[in-house]
Amino acid sequence: MLPRDLRPEQFSGYPPEARKLVTNYIAALQRLPLSFLPSLLRESIEYDYKFPVERKALETELANLNSLSAEQLQEWLKGFAQIHLSAALENFDWINAPAQFVEQLSSYLWTTHQLDAFRAAAMAYADRLHAAVPPEPPSAPRLGITVIGQGVASYDEPLFRKLRAHGAYYSHINPENGLRVLLDAVAVRAKAHPAPYAHWYIDGGKQAEHDAELTTVSYAAVEPARAVLLSKMRAEIDRPGMGPEALRTRLAQLRPADLAFSEGDEVLDRFRIKMLTEGSGTQVFSTTFGQWTAREALRRAQPLTLLVRFAPRQRQKPMNELLTATVEATELDPVGSLVDADMAAYYNWLNQQRLPGANQSSFLVWFEGNTQALVIGPATPRGTASTSPITLSNLLTSLV
Amino acid sequence: MSSHFSATNQKLARQLAWTRREFLRTGAAMALGSTLLRNPVALAGIPTKKRKVVVITFGGGARDQETFAPEGQENIPHLMRELIPQSTFFTQVVNRGILGHYVATASLATGVYETINNFASLPPEHPTVFEYFRKDLKRPSTDAWVVAPSNGFNRIGESNNRAYGPGLGASVILPKHLLTAAMSGRATDYEHLLRDNYETPLYAPDLGGNEFQLQQLQMMLKLSVDDFKAHALTLSSPDELSVYIARRLMRQLAPSLLWITMHDIDIAHAGAYSLYIDGIRRTDRLCAEMWRAIQSEPEYAGNTTLFILPDFGRDSDDDSGGNGFQHHRTGDALSRTTWMMALGPGIREGVVYDRPMQSTDLVPTLGSVLGFSPSLAQGKPIAELL
Numbered sequence: 096m097l098p099r100d101l102r103p104e105q106f107s108g109y110p111p112e113a114r115k116l117v118t119n120y121i122a123a124l125q126r127l128p129l130s131f132l133p134s135l136l137r138e139s140i141e142y143d144y145k146f147p148v149e150r151k152a153l154e155t156e157l158a159n160l161n162s163l164s165a166e167q168l169q170e171w172l173k174g175f176a177q178i179h180l181s182a183a184l185e186n187f188d189w190i191n192a193p194a195q196f197v198e199q200l201s202s203y204l205w206t207t208h209q210l211d212a213f214r215a216a217a218m219a220y221a222d223r224l225h226a227a228v229p230p231e232p233p234s235a236p237r238l239g240i241t242v243i244g245q246g247v248a249s250y251d252e253p254l255f256r257k258l259r260a261h262g263a264y265y266s267h268i269n270p271e272n273g274l275r276v277l278l279d280a281v282a283v284r285a286k287a288h289p290a291p292y293a294h295w296y297i298d299g300g301k302q303a304e305h306d307a308e309l310t311t312v313s314y315a316a317v318e319p320a321r322a323v324l325l326s327k328m329r330a331e332i333d334r335p336g337m338g339p340e341a342l343r344t345r346l347a348q349l350r351p352a353d354l355a356f357s358e359g360d361e362v363l364d365r366f367r368i369k370m371l372t373e374g375s376g377t378q379v380f381s382t383t384f385g386q387w388t389a390r391e392a393l394r395r396a397q398p399l400t401l402l403v404r405f406a407p408r409q410r411q412k413p414m415n416e417l418l419t420a421t422v423e424a425t426e427l428d429p430v431g432s433l434v435d436a437d438m439a440a441y442y443n444w445l446n447q448q449r450l451p452g453a454n455q456s457s458f459l460v461w462f463e464g465n466t467q468a469l470v471i472g473p474a475t476p477r478g479t480a481s482t483s484p485i486t487l488s489n490l491l492t493s494l495v
Numbered sequence: 496m497s498s499h500f501s502a503t504n505q506k507l508a509r510q511l512a513w514t515r516r517e518f519l520r521t522g523a524a525m526a527l528g529s530t531l532l533r534n535p536v537a538l539a540g541i542p543t544k545k546r547k548v549v550v551i552t553f554g555g556g557a558r559d560q561e562t563f564a565p566e567g568q569e570n571i572p573h574l575m576r577e578l579i580p581q582s583t584f585f586t587q588v589v590n591r592g593i594l595g596h597y598v599a600t601a602s603l604a605t606g607v608y609e610t611i612n613n614f615a616s617l618p619p620e621h622p623t624v625f626e627y628f629r630k631d632l633k634r635p636s637t638d639a640w641v642v643a644p645s646n647g648f649n650r651i652g653e654s655n656n657r658a659y660g661p662g663l664g665a666s667v668i669l670p671k672h673l674l675t676a677a678m679s680g681r682a683t684d685y686e687h688l689l690r691d692n693y694e695t696p697l698y699a700p701d702l703g704g705n706e707f708q709l710q711q712l713q714m715m716l717k718l719s720v721d722d723f724k725a726h727a728l729t730l731s732s733p734d735e736l737s738v739y740i741a742r743r744l745m746r747q748l749a750p751s752l753l754w755i756t757m758h759d760i761d762i763a764h765a766g767a768y769s770l771y772i773d774g775i776r777r778t779d780r781l782c783a784e785m786w787r788a789i790q791s792e793p794e795y796a797g798n799t800t801l802f803i804l805p806d807f808g809r810d811s812d813d814d815s816g817g818n819g820f821q822h823h824r825t826g827d828a829l830s831r832t833t834w835m836m837a838l839g840p841g842i843r844e845g846v847v848y849d850r851p852m853q854s855t856d857l858v859p860t861l862g863s864v865l866g867f868s869p870s871l872a873q874g875k876p877i878a879e880l881l
Binding site for chain 1: 593
């Protein structure tokens, strides 16, 4: 089936708000090439469970496509129109399973050496969309905070190496009550700029006490779901004919209830589950979970405030230990986790800077319980180092 | 198909090659080579029958910022100080195929961009270097070997091409698979160790093909199962086990064509940066260990060419579609543009070339070195090595 044959009743399997959205724009959808449309439907079918910023972006994109003349649309999507698809893809149920279609399309593009052409078409389209409908600036300057090194008393190697050129490094921070100071600062921002899913606290371990207004995700809180998920993955793998694509499809179909997981917020519950089912390594290492969750929170919810605190992950045992090990309690690797989190802090900053309002955004990374921190902000000198004593509270004040 | 490697990607690949060249010129004192500068010594002095080739590929590339760039050189001391100064180094080896480890390694081994399912237990569709080598030169099966990390690679030794195929390929050893067999019956859970593919955790395709059997340890490698197990208990990673087996092969059978695929770096898919760095450092050390083994084994010393190359790269930090070092999914220039070094008799030392070449050029080059004709391979012999 091709897009031109679309009819409203074919979306009866969509959640209610998603159904309403796509049927409103069905005339626009009918004009889109098949190499493009399922990617849009993959987002649309999740509309009911998306964050407010995502919803608005999707509505804007659809409205923009609807407004284009035939000639304009042809110009915008000519790269996609040149992608050759197989009959199998055309016959796939891309309306009801757009995510699976996109996965198969990806495999097909690699196999037929069309990936680079598709990638170029996607980048050209994104550039045009960005120029035609510029994203709105945030309602307040963003602040990102990353706390690394929990459980490490001291560390002799240089930290924040990737970030130093972009900001000011401090080596004599007063660490007293540091986490409390940071969480309180986040709570103050949540009260000053109230909005749904605008202020986040992600913890790679167990959450510290925090303001109830914050959107929270923690590795400890998803632990029961993680255990159920690993058990389900093993069961699926043992089934005859199971392969990685089929496994990914099964995982993507899991809902919060399947993993005995429900905290009463469907949007956030689905986000939390996706961190485990769509992330790579998030099921195994808490540092990966923290980094990936921060990436996805920034990409999807575009928060005004994001505090990410990393905790020690389990230790990766060398082969000889695995061969001799008996069942024992999980060991932790605090120093390895510090190295993971140091790189993750860089990625948190990079991902924050990809959002609208980047030139006004600020960032702080702190080695928990220690005296080292680094800040980046519009007024912060770059590539500097200070040995002057300073509190985290004063550092924050200098940023916002 | 190559027309789809966009102009932007070509520009980025050139830039990457240039910065890589500059890193090597300053960090390893390499001289800039020229395509006009042909090798004056070559392999002419060594009879074809005596020549040997060892190929080391990485299943899971490492980015420049963690390797050749100034901030990454601390992770590759052996490559920087020992191997690269003795090598001819190519900074711009572009992989235009599928960036999955099995299919990319199969492409390296056939000289054709294979399109087989990366996660299935399937043979390459085009003849492998092992088949060309054995058929053209009438070599026995003991003269071509593959040591590979995971079950997915068990079919890499021979294709299903009708003119070649069954009986003409390399023998394949999967040391981790051997270890599983050797350890069978013990209560320990080896799931974590034996995870074959970091990109799809907990999944491994069923075995099939001509893999080396446990009982052959004793027969061909003169290694008892007990000794094999005992030695495994002293090693920290599957790649160390692979190098141990490779050295055993060199000592006992001295194959003329030995292909080793390493995989430890690919732990990067699990997203833990420190483990990715550990993998790079281990691979660096193991490459030097293999080069030293070549120098110390009488059958190899003075007549062996070593090729080292990753199958492809990893995603850039700058591409929002990826997640930095973790994967190789974007198909960007960084994930497609890798490098290669060659060392051995007749290879010009301390020279770096940054002209573009393709990863499919490896097989025709091996053909020129060893004296066989890879008639179905798509690449071209690398003139600077011949």
